[in-house]
Structure formats: structure tokens, C-alpha cells
Amino acid sequence: MSRLTSTEVRGIVFDLDGTLYVCDRFAAEIQGAAAAYIAGLKQISQPEAEKLMAATRQRLTTESGTVQTLSAVCRELGGSVQELHRFFERTLRPEAYLVRDERVIGLLERLSEQFSLYIYTNNNRVLTTRIMNYLGLDGAVHGIYTIDDTWRGKPDEGIVNRILEEIGLPPNEALFVGDRYDVDLRVPEQLGCPVYLSQNLEQLLRLGELLTPSSPADTSAAPAGPQAVRS
Ligand SMILES: [Mg+2]
Numbered sequence: 001m002s003r004l005t006s007t008e009v010r011g012i013v014f015d016l017d018g019t020l021y022v023c024d025r026f027a028a029e030i031q032g033a034a035a036a037y038i039a040g041l042k043q044i045s046q047p048e049a050e051k052l053m054a055a056t057r058q059r060l061t062t063e064s065g066t067v068q069t070l071s072a073v074c075r076e077l078g079g080s081v082q083e084l085h086r087f088f089e090r091t092l093r094p095e096a097y098l099v100r101d102e103r104v105i106g107l108l109e110r111l112s113e114q115f116s117l118y119i120y121t122n123n124n125r126v127l128t129t130r131i132m133n134y135l136g137l138d139g140a141v142h143g144i145y146t147i148d149d150t151w152r153g154k155p156d157e158g159i160v161n162r163i164l165e166e167i168g169l170p171p172n173e174a175l176f177v178g179d180r181y182d183v184d185l186r187v188p189e190q191l192g193c194p195v196y197l198s199q200n201l202e203q204l205l206r207l208g209e210l211l212t213p214s215s216p217a218d219t220s221a222a223p224a225g226p227q228a229v230r231s
Pocket of ligand 1: 179
């Protein structure tokens, strides 16, 4: 699914994890580290913590009607999101799981010639920087917004408004790209931003075709989704 309606996009705000790379093993490592943190906090075993977190996530999702983030689950269980991220910084090893992909590097470099690119992530700055460096994506982005800037995780309308103000774009000129609609895209869309759901490499590369239709990569595959947004 993609939602591209604006013809005036000048900036693109990307989510990081699950959007600019997709890695199930690293995603599982993050969940495992969070369970280890909760296990320590509650003095229970890691499998017990995993069950407790899954049940909590399900309950919160049912109550709220939207998908719940790891931050929300952590907070609900009495944990500190700050401590969780310090734990992540000490224990997670993205370099052991992630693989640099030249196609994504090329995509961001090509997009950066025409658009200002930003990262807005619920990950922390230390890990975001490590991941961006490791994947070779750090050179193409103009700014990075992480959870430890404010400790207010996505979704958060106030933060999206602040980002729009800082990057100096009205909503209709800032395209938000993410892999979770409820977390990454619902708020920006409600504020009037164009949004694009990307959950795998194919969808991410398709974004390049939609936004820069004159590029050589565009000639080999006809976009099947919503049509190009720039003329
Ligand atoms: Mg994500």
C-alpha cells in the first residue's frame, strides 16, 4: 500500500528500522534485548518476560485500537524508556546482523539530489548513528531525529509539528515514509503530509521510481501503484 498524493514534495522524512533496512533477525534481537531488560526489572525469566510483553502489547492494542510500540509496552510494565535505550546501547550489535545494500545507498543519494532527507526514529541516537554509518546511509541525510531528543516516541503530533517547523516545510511538502502506518504515518497524514508505507526493499525502491520517474531505473519496471508525484 502506498499513499502519495502531493505533487509538491520537497523533503522526505524516513523511519529507520524496518524501512531503510529490513532485517528480521535484528528485529528479533531488539525484542530479545527488551525482554532481557524487563526480565531484570521484574526479576523473572526472559521467556516469562517475553510472554508478559506480548500479552501487554496485545491488551494495549485492543484497548487503544492501534498498534503499540515497544516504548509503550516498556512504560506500561513499569520500565523506563531511557533505561531501556541505555540497555540497547550496551547490548545490541547491529553490525552482526545488518547487510549494506548498494541499491539503498544509491536510492538515497539519488533522492538527496532533489529532496532534503531526514530520519525520524524511535531508535536512540547512538544506535541510529551506528546503523546509518554501517549501512552507508549517513552521507545522504540532512538531519536525524531520535527518541532521546525528547523521550517522546512516535506517534506524537507535537514532535511531527516541531520537525516540520525545523525543516521549514509545510505539511504538503514533507513526505513521511515508514513501515508501520499507525506508528509512522497516521499522525503526519492527519496533519496533511503525504505518506508512503514501505515494508520491504521492493517498496522502498519503488519510491525512487515514483519520485524521480525520469531516472534510468524507472525504465525497467512500470509502477503499478499510485502514479508519480512530481512532474
Ligand atoms: Mg520502523
